[in-house]
Amino acid sequence: MRARKLFIGGKIRAIRTTEGLTQAAFASKLGISTSYLNQIENNQRHVSASVLLALAENFAVDIASLSDQDTARMLADVSEALADPLVGAAQPSAADVKLVVQNAPTFARAFLTMHQAMRRAGEQLAELDETLERSGALNEPTPYEEVRDFFHYVDNYIHELDLAGERLGAQIEKSRGSPLRGLADHIERQHRVRVTIGSDAEENGRLRRFEPVSRVLWLNGRMAGSTQAFQIAHQIGLIEHEAMMTEIIEKAAFRSEDAKAICRIGLANYFAGAAILPYQRFVEAAGALRHDLTLLADRFGTSIEQVAHRLSTLQRPGLKGVPFFFARVDQAGNITKRHSATKLQFARFGSACPLWNAHRAFETPNRIIRQLAETPDGSRYLCLALAVTKASGGWRDPVQTYALALGCEISHASALVYGDDLDPSQAASFEPIGISCRICERPNCHQRAVPPLKRRLHVDANQRGTVPYTLD
Incomplete structure (x- = not known):
């Protein structure tokens, strides 16, 4: 297979600007001509392997980070x-x-x-x-949009927090108890915080409540043990790594205090995921178990949602896992969590494509369903979906239901147990999906809700197909 050419002129220009060098000086350090560098920066020429190696040698650039x-x-x-x-x-x-x-x-x-x-x-x-x-x-963008885009554009991988979470995970593993017990012992021993599981935190549906003065962390007793462990790790992150999180937030230059507060919660959640699913142990287990979600959840004592989300964050330089996309979808089709380390990108606004198997997951709760899918650009994916229901209490209490979606490009399907009996060699095996109706230009989609905005419509009163128009 021919190697894909890398056009990253903007990144090369940013490195040169950061170093404060002219094109002539920068080109000299790379051992290339100024005209060649100019063509690279303007994406008229792709970056060769020798240029990448020169960047790594002269400017301590991580080559893995220079993807497009x-x-x-x-x-x-x-x-x-x-x-x-x-x-x-x-x-x-x-x-x-x-x-x-x-x-x-x-x-x-x-x-x-x-x-x-x-x-x-x-x-x-x-x-x-x-x-x-x-x-x-x-x-200004809403605080949630700001934070969503922050994680979106850093590949949902925060190196410093990931390493810190991995260190805590190694400490907990040595305790040889359950993650819940190990984390509870750690926060009590290191920070004099007593963990109490009981009714106080259950008022108004709270999952967690921390009292800084009395040093008590209340947890909802109706939560699964994996969720309780996650909430303890979240609180440990807020206590132990406040300075690190503040530095990350300040560098992100958010426009509002609300966005900073929301990002801090997101960073604490990220740390918690890294602690209960430590990077190297998890990426090795994922490969050994061929990304079987249930077996991974059992091995690490976590939920399938935690495993699926963690799989989408395995972007550590030099130790990357299979690139996955991950999303959480409600019954109306709204995407409430999203991240993609693949070429597939989710719609920022509106609902997801109705042909995506995430919607069908609600028909078979608690069962993983599979789909071979092809997007309009010709990319092909193995898609997994699972509907999850979380009861929060008694008969009158609300029940949370949503679908988890996880997938990878078909070239990685052999690394997943879910791809064993599928036939990706047949084009007919792949179902056509899109991003959203308004930017999908498929002419014959039977589930189209609105016409694509980049195509002219032809309406003939004497004819009617699945939709009352054709596309020019």
């Missing part, structure tokens, strides 16, 4: 934003969009921020009308 995965991710986001009716302009070609994303990623990010503001403005206009002008919140 973030370019693919941003390309999907910008394409979706351009398809929004709010943009309302003539649609640029796919080649033009790719050129902007590759050569001017900062501009592309600014465009996405502007698009978010436009969407919020439209939504608030519909709901608030006259009060919109008095609202000062339109110029």
Whole structure:
């Protein structure tokens, strides 16, 4: 198979700018001509292996970090934003969009921020009308959107916290008890925090409540042991790594205090996942067990959701796992958690493609279902989905139901036990899926909800197919 050419001119330019070097000086250190460097920075030439090695040798650059995965991710986001009716302009070609994303990623990010503001403005206009002008919140993304995009663009991998979580996991493993017992002993021994499982935390559906003065951590007794362990690890992260989290948050330059607070929770959750599923042990076990979700959950005493989410974060330089996408989808099709280390990117707004097997998972709760799927760009995936129901109490208490979705590109299917009896050699084995209807250009989708915004419609009153139009 021919190696894929790497066009990362924006990243090369960023490295040179950070070093404060002219193109001539930078090219000299790399052992190439200035004109060649200029072509690389403008994505007119791909980066050769010798240039990558020179970057690593002269500027301590991690070659693994110089992938174009973030370019693919941003390309999907910008394409979706351009398809929004709010943009309302003539649609640029796919080649033009790719050129902007590759050569001017900062501009592309600014465009996405502007698009978010436009969407919020439209939504608030519909709901608030006259009060919109008095609202000062339109110029900034919502805190949750800021934090979501932060994790999205760092590949959902935070190296410092991952190492810290792994160190705690190694300590807990030495205790030779359950993760729950080991974490409870650690927080009591190291921080004089007593863990109490009982009714106090169950009021108003709380999972956890920490009292800094009395040094008591209350946990909901109705939670599974794996969730209780996760909540203890979360609290340990907040106590032990406050300074590290603050530094990460400050570097992210969030626009609001709410976003900083939300990110801190996200970072503590990340640390907890790294502690109960330590990186190296987990990536080795995942390979040995061929990514069997149930067996991995049993081995580490965690839930399948924790295992699936952790699989999507295995992006450590030099020890990467199989690249997965992961999502959590509610019954209305809204994606409430999302991350992709693959080329498949989720819609930032609206519901997921109805042909995706995540929706069918609700028909067979607590059973993993499989799908061979192909996206409009020709990429093929092995998709897994599992519907999960979490009861929170008695008869009158709410029941939380959602689907977990996990998948990888078909080239990695042999590493998964779920791919053993499937036949990826047959094109007919793959079901067509998209990102969302408004940016999917498949002409004959029987589940299309709205027409694609980049295609002209032809409406013939004398004919009617699955939808009342055809695409030119």
